[in-house]
Amino acid sequence: MENHLFNDASAFADTLNLDQERPILQQVSFSIHTAQSLDDRMAAHGLVEAMYAQRGYNVPPLAPKQAANERTLIAWQDGQAIGTLTVALSAKGQSLKVDECFSEANSGGNSEGARCEFTRLAMGRTTFSTLLLASMFHVAHIYAHLCAGVRQLYIEVNPRHVRYYRAMLGFQKVVENERRNDRVGAPAVLMSLDLSVAQQEIDVQRVPSDLSTSRRSTYPHAFDVPDVDSIIRNLRAEGRSHVVDVNGVVEPIIAPMTLVSAASNGKAQSDGLGSRLAGLANRARRSEPSIAA
Numbered sequence: 001m002e003n004h005l006f007n008d009a010s011a012f013a014d015t016l017n018l019d020q021e022r023p024i025l026q027q028v029s030f031s032i033h034t035a036q037s038l039d040d041r042m043a044a045h046g047l048v049e050a051m052y053a054q055r056g057y058n059v060p061p062l063a064p065k066q067a068a069n070e071r072t073l074i075a076w077q078d079g080q081a082i083g084t085l086t087v088a089l090s091a092k093g094q095s096l097k098v099d100e101c102f103s104e105a106n107s108g109g110n111s112e113g114a115r116c117e118f119t120r121l122a123m124g125r126t127t128f129s130t131l132l133l134a135s136m137f138h139v140a141h142i143y144a145h146l147c148a149g150v151r152q153l154y155i156e157v158n159p160r161h162v163r164y165y166r167a168m169l170g171f172q173k174v175v176e177n178e179r180r181n182d183r184v185g186a187p188a189v190l191m192s193l194d195l196s197v198a199q200q201e202i203d204v205q206r207v208p209s210d211l212s213t214s215r216r217s218t219y220p221h222a223f224d225v226p227d228v229d230s231i232i233r234n235l236r237a238e239g240r241s242h243v244v245d246v247n248g249v250v251e252p253i254i255a256p257m258t259l260v261s262a263a264s265n266g267k268a269q270s271d272g273l274g275s276r277l278a279g280l281a282n283r284a285r286r287s288e289p290s291i292a293a
Helices: 038-052 105-109 129-147 157-167 197-204 225-236 273-287
Strands: 027-033 070-077 078-088 115-123 154-159 179-182 184-192 242-251 260-262
Touching: 038 070, 078 129, 078 273, 105 115, 105 129, 105 184, 115 129, 115 197, 129 157, 129 197, 129 225, 154 157, 154 197, 154 225, 157 184, 179 260, 184 197, 197 260
Parallel strands: 115 154
Antiparallel strands: 027 070, 027 242, 070 078, 078 115, 154 184, 179 184, 242 260
16 A cells, blocks of 8 residues: 555554443454565555455555665564554655645654655454554554654544544644545545654553553553563664564453453563563453453
């Protein structure tokens, strides 16, 4: 997918109603890698095609080689691609796909003009979509903001998903009026997020003391500091695809649309992730003992 990333690219925003209560208790295990081969990119592209087709969107053909300024993340579970997201970076004077529909995006960036966009988001229908989105978004944030030093992020979304991305990730509209994105054949709204502000939200909200009262957001699911350090090392390792493992349990919480990542009996392979998930599990059980089992 060449653009329109967070647009209902995944079609999963329609299934995640912010006003709907969804009690869940399920083992979760998946890993996030960077695409290292054409086969990896084809798997990611196939997932995008499948999800976009459900909404009648166009999907541009897969380029033979990935652009030098792009990096594709893929979430794998049992050998299947269950999620994908591509980060595109732009230095001063360089264009992004988002500029084609929204020239307003070209006025952002830091003093050097660096910007980024998240594109080609697709997620299969799972019962742990919030955890999956949070994990992929945080890895993408780490790459763009902490590794590449970019502050301004842009996305294009379907108008009916504006509320979701504002509530769950803190994006704000850049322009009020929607426009048609001819590449995917659908309406689009331009939204942006200051990644330094997102980092502040992550620092405040990760591993909250009372998960049952956490506001609707992906940030309580963010990786802990030791995990972030490990992810940065993996992202910077030349030719290494594996970024992080996520092993846990999604548990029910009374608050609508709050999914909690908690520890499984297994041990996470990412440094420190197992202990963080165990802490989440214990806190979830203390805050809502009546629904923990």
